[in-house]
Amino acid sequence: MTQTPKTLFDKVWDAHVVKQDAGAPAVLYIDAHLIHEVTSPQAFNMLRQRGLRVRRPDKTFATMDHAIPTRQTEMTLWPADAAHQVRTLRQNCADFGLTLWDITGEVQGIVHVVGPEMGVTQPGMTIVCGDSHTSTHGAFGALAFGIGTSEVGHVLATQCLLQAKPKTFAINIEGELAHGVTAKDIILAIIAQNGTGGGAGHVFEYRGSAIAKLSMANRMTICNMSIEGGARAGMIAPDETTFAYLAGRDYAPKGREWQAAVARWRTLRSDEGAVFDREMTLDANKLQPMVTYGTNPGQGMPVSGQIPTPDQLADPAERRALLSALEYMGLKPGQPIAGQPIDIVFIGSCTNGRIEDLRQAAEVVKGRRVSDSVWAIVVPGSKAVKAQAEAEGLDRIFAAAGFEWRGAGCSMCLAMNDDKAGAGKYVASTSNRNFEGRQGPGARTLLMSPIMAAAAAVNGKVVDVREMI
């Protein structure tokens, strides 16, 4: 008897369909629900209004990351609204009996850094959070996606969501990354090629020889930005790298259960002959360090290139988008991106705030000085990342070079706290979004890898990091 070959996505989806009524979306079971201070309060309000409890407190994990200052931890010095959100989250977690990784404790940080660190994120799970970068957890072979606050309420109350089944999109990345080219460059190249709406309605599966060689941190960087490619989720089949990362983590299975789990996880890969709705291939050998020049993450280019000119774009809407982006960015069509002066450097975020990212950036920074014209900050993704970096002396390397060394949080990725770039300032940022005003009203973001951002900090301008390493 032969079975129809299934994709990784199909296997995880099918295993979580509680019920599928004719003419209705699937009732999809959620294995892990992550929450944070910004998108959860209105959901808890709804529970109270309707007299509902949290159905599975044991599958719900909260931390604080978006609004919190990373400069100091003394709450009396915080802006009143951020402090109020954090207190509200504490109250909600206490009232409903939820695990909270509080800023006062040892475990805390960006929700998409902490979840994997704690071993909550596991292959084959469904994971949701009121945050679009929940796609990060797909690096473990989980189906993980961002939801709105209404859906946060649905999961709190029922541990389920009503979901239409998305389509599948295989992204094959073959070959070897050149020295100085990173996972960030892979995902920026995919989005540049495919557009920010290219993945709409689909779940990406990243596969191929270039993906197999990547660390979990690098895989998380790629899956993290699936949403920037328009896909709600991105997945990578779990392998020995995944199992080695998870072994021994707090919430990972132990002993005999670990053996059983690994055996189950090994089946989580797309079968030979499985059919995807769409497919694309990227040659890793040809990639260069990438830099964005515009106001959406699809407006990216190799560091050696020139900003496109409108006549290179056939589509009037794309031309309009280019011109409006360049006007905001204060950049010119045809201009080389290398040499563009930089005012601020931000190293951090759920995209590139992990220990591996900081190690790589520190390697570039070591023995050098941040340019006098640059304000540079490093914001570790979690307290664990911060502690590990300090144990390795990375904080001293950054500080000696002139970087500020901060506490864990989202910080200047979205500028909800006091880390804001000023109007008109150019920011070399390892985060995920270069939208207008994302890093502060009027701020101009250039997305790049941690080593490219480190190189920009040292030189005060965009440079090709390969010339420095």
Next chain:
Amino acid sequence: MNPFTTLTAAAAPLRAENVDTDQIIPARFLTAVTKAGMGDGLFAAWRYDPTGQPRPDFVLNQPQYAAAQILIAGRNFGSGSSREHAVWALTEYGFRAVISPGFADIFYNNALKNGLLPVPLPEEAVRLLLDLVEEQPDVQIQLDLGAQTVSLPDGQSYHFAIDPYRKECLIEGLDDLGYLLAQEAAITAYEHSNTKN
């Protein structure tokens, strides 16, 4: 949720592609713990200059579009962050529908959960609608969810797609939670059959 059946209203033209949720409502407005007041932050960076004065060239500051309940925008509307605040901002401001060649997935879902009708139309149709409402700001556009049509006073009409289940929920004003809570037995059975749960 307020039901949506038909709407005849003026529309505002927003000639921009990839309007992301950071534009619809910047992060600095996300520090609230309720939904109230989001309308004030709608398109804040485009609506107001750094001193807080309205920018006269922005469409929502132009008196001829003050009554608009339909927003017409370029492709990939609502991309980026999952913040439902973007939908709350649009609805509190007074919009009941958005017409675009395409929507980002999370925004689309969030809209449906708040009675804001997302209307996907072909690129060409959206371009014609943008031209029309720029020329005739008071033109009344008729949305009929039951018939899935966008109709103009001259008789021109466009059909739009929507999932039949979502359409029913909007017309009846039903949210997902009632449906999900009614699945309690099935959810418990699922949990029992999956020992790892």
